[in-house]
Amino acid sequence: MPLRVAVLYGGRSGEHEISLRSAESIIAGLDRAKYDVQRIFITPEGRWEPRALSAEPGANPGIDVVFPILHGTFGEDGTVQGLLELADLPYVGAGVLASAVAMDKEVTKRLLVERGLPVAEYATVIRGGHRNDFNLPFPLFVKPANLGSSVGISKVKTCAELPAALELASQYDRKILVERGIAGREFECSVLGSEQPIAAVPCEVIPSRDFYDYEDKYLLDAAKLIVPAPLTPEQTAEMQRMAVAAYQAVECEGMARVDFLMENATGKLYINEINTIPGFTSISMYPKMWEAAGVPFTELLDRLIGLALDHHRTRQATRFKR
Numbered sequence: 001m002p003l004r005v006a007v008l009y010g011g012r013s014g015e016h017e018i019s020l021r022s023a024e025s026i027i028a029g030l031d032r033a034k035y036d037v038q039r040i041f042i043t044p045e046g047r048w049e050p051r052a053l054s055a056e057p058g059a060n061p062g063i064d065v066v067f068p069i070l071h072g073t074f075g076e077d078g079t080v081q082g083l084l085e086l087a088d089l090p091y092v093g094a095g096v097l098a099s100a101v102a103m104d105k106e107v108t109k110r111l112l113v114e115r116g117l118p119v120a121e122y123a124t125v126i127r128g129g130h131r132n133d134f135n136l137p138f139p140l141f142v143k144p145a146n147l148g149s150s151v152g153i154s155k156v157k158t159c160a161e162l163p164a165a166l167e168l169a170s171q172y173d174r175k176i177l178v179e180r181g182i183a184g185r186e187f188e189c190s191v192l193g194s195e196q197p198i199a200a201v202p203c204e205v206i207p208s209r210d211f212y213d214y215e216d217k218y219l220l221d222a223a224k225l226i227v228p229a230p231l232t233p234e235q236t237a238e239m240q241r242m243a244v245a246a247y248q249a250v251e252c253e254g255m256a257r258v259d260f261l262m263e264n265a266t267g268k269l270y271i272n273e274i275n276t277i278p279g280f281t282s283i284s285m286y287p288k289m290w291e292a293a294g295v296p297f298t299e300l301l302d303r304l305i306g307l308a309l310d311h312h313r314t315r316q317a318t319r320f321k322r
């Protein structure tokens with residue numbers, strides 16, 4: 001009997017539209033000889049709507065594994081993962097803890113620092129507590145601690161621009177990060193696995209704007225994405241090692257995309273952030289890096305589902321009572 005895979009997509013976050021595109025490519029990529037595919041669409045208001053696949057009428061009801069492809073708030077942040085744990089359903093990707101941690105850029109940094117991994121120097125501001133004594137050189141990046149898609153993020157070049165940047169970020173979160181801007185190059189590296197995670201071939205992102213902002217990510221189609229990233233074999237190996245170490249530092253499972261900044265002046269690598277539900281659209285880098293590493297899309301989906309089932313089996317072997 002084919003495995004019943006429910007693709008959970010849409011959702012309440014600002015990345016609803018991206019989720020639709022990611023879900024379409026996953027639904028198209030799942031091997032129909034192995035899987036009965038069901039859609040569960042979440043409206044932007046948060047209503048859950050099972051949707052039949054017209055091509056597969058009368059599909060076998062019930063769910064064996066869930067593939068949540070909800071980017072951002074209420075999906076990538078541990079909330080949906082918690083619900084799936086309660087329902088005792090296997091699901092693809094990081095669990096509650098890693099999802100929640102990776103969504104919070106500040107808690108992520110603390111765990112990375114604890115493992116000796118390099119992150120850009122930063123300060124934290126709580127909404128309303130506006131200040132400008134950061135002791136960090138300009139330019140600064142001001143960002144909400146929990147969000148994605150570059151929403152609410154500003155590059156601040158002078159003291160005068162700081163209040164507006166803090167005000168903007170504080171619309172999106174109570175906690176705001178003020179970071180030293182790293183002048184240099186930007187990279188991403190896909191990681192896959194649970195007990196023994198592996199890193200794919202990294203890619204380089206070359207923004208068409210001042211930084212990789214919302215327009216550049218989703219609207220302009222002008223940023224350049226180069227895979228494999230033009231790096232020396234040593235730099236590539238170092239990035240892969242750091243990507244896996246970051247993944248393990250936040251206890252990721254299944255998959256994540258680890259993003260880097262490389263400072264021009266020093267050649268030093270910094271870990272910028274970890275995305276536990278990276279984009280899966282037809283042009284997204286997470287699957288493209290795996291293709292470059294010799295793992296075709298359909299096989300990547302098989303591996304992710306396999307990892308979800310393994311995890312669930314392992315968890316069932318755990319006692320929850322005396």
Ligand SMILES: Nc1ncnc2c1ncn2[C@@H]1O[C@H](COP(=O)(O)OP(=O)(O)O)[C@@H](O)[C@H]1O
Pocket residue numbers: 120141143147148149150151153179180181182183186207211212213259261272273
């Ligand atoms: N400290 C920094 N130095 C240089 N560029 C940065 C820094 N922080 C963020 N950026 C730029 O802003 C973009 C979005 O920031 P990021 O922290 O990745 O947030 P998001 O979760 O919204 O993707 C990055 O891709 C990069 O171009």
Ligand SMILES: [Mg+2]
Pocket residue numbers: 149150259273
């Ligand atoms: Mg980012």
